[in-house]
Amino acid sequence: MGEGELGASPAERTRVVDPLNLIRVIPAEGKKMKTGTTSTRVLAEMAIMVALATVLSMIKIFNFPQGGSITLGSMIPILLISLRRGPKIGISTGAVYGLVQLVLDGYIGLYNPLSLLLDYPIAFGALGLSGLIRKPRLAGVYLGITGRFLAHFISGFAFFYMYAPPGMDPVIYSAVYNMAYILPEMVICGIIINLIPERIITTYL
Numbered sequence: 001m002g003e004g005e006l007g008a009s010p011a012e013r014t015r016v017v018d019p020l021n022l023i024r025v026i027p028a029e030g031k032k033m034k035t036g037t038t039s040t041r042v043l044a045e046m047a048i049m050v051a052l053a054t055v056l057s058m059i060k061i062f063n064f065p066q067g068g069s070i071t072l073g074s075m076i077p078i079l080l081i082s083l084r085r086g087p088k089i090g091i092s093t094g095a096v097y098g099l100v101q102l103v104l105d106g107y108i109g110l111y112n113p114l115s116l117l118l119d120y121p122i123a124f125g126a127l128g129l130s131g132l133i134r135k136p137r138l139a140g141v142y143l144g145i146t147g148r149f150l151a152h153f154i155s156g157f158a159f160f161y162m163y164a165p166p167g168m169d170p171v172i173y174s175a176v177y178n179m180a181y182i183l184p185e186m187v188i189c190g191i192i193i194n195l196i197p198e199r200i201i202t203t204y205l
Contacts, residue, residue, distance in 0.1 A: 042085065046093045049077035053097050054104070061184075066163050067105075067119070068152070068181040073188050075127055075148070079141050080193065082131035083201050090128025090144070098124030115159035123151035137201060138190055145186045152178045 057074035078097055082090025098120035107116060126147030130140035156174025164173035193201075 042089060045081060045085070046089065046096070049081045049093055050097045050100060052077040054100055057101065057104075062181070064177070064181055066160065066177065068178065070181050070184045070188075073185075073192050075124075075145065075185060075189050076192055078124065078127045079130050079144055079189060080196070080201065082128045082144060083134050083137055083140055083193075085131065087128050087131035090131040091125045092128070094127040095121040095125035098122070112159050115155045118151045118155035118159075123148045123155075126151055134201075138194060141190055141193055142186065145182065145189065149178055149182045152182070 053074050053076070056076070057069075057071050059072040059074075061070040061072065063069040078090065078094045081093050101124065102116060102120040127144040129147045130144030133140035133143055153174050156178055157170040160174070161170035164170045
């Protein structure tokens with residue numbers, strides 16, 4: 001302690017070391033730590049959901065010849081994180097999952113790049129739209145799955161019209177073909193998500 005501080009009055013010494021300033025600094029540093037932890041937690045959750053969705057996508061109830069399949073609720077993890085974290089995180093997670101599916105399906109370089117974008121990152125990213133309507137949860141689920149259907153539907157009549165039966169409008173063909181597997185998937189996802197306890201879905205709301 002310096003000579004000037006020894007002769008200072010109690011009020012002056014309080015101004016030299018103000019404990020209130022320390023109290024103001026500590027919460028600010030803690031807030032930064034909390035933000036970083038939250039970001040890490042979200043990234044970890046995104047990775048887990050992509051992994052779960054990938055595993056579920058391999059459990060196929062029925063596989064369609066021109067792409068698309070009925071699975072054991074492979075969209076549920078993407079829909080769940082969208083309902084928990086909102087559309088931004090949901091769309092990002094879905095797009096990453098779509099890219100993983102693209103690699104696993106091995107269609108890179110075989111089709112038009114625009115069709116690959118529509119059928120994979122855009123289609124699965126659209127599942128994140130479910131985060132726009134968190135309550136009632138089924139409304140959000142149906143919105144997200146409808147977004148995925150629209151992406152496949154556009155890709156179907158724009159790039160795969162040649163597979164339509166003779167005399168059948170490619171638009172109708174694409175709608176019927178994609179609805180054939182999207183609707184059963186929607187029913188499976190709706191039933192399972194409706195059974196999940198509310199506290200799990202609303203943890204981060």
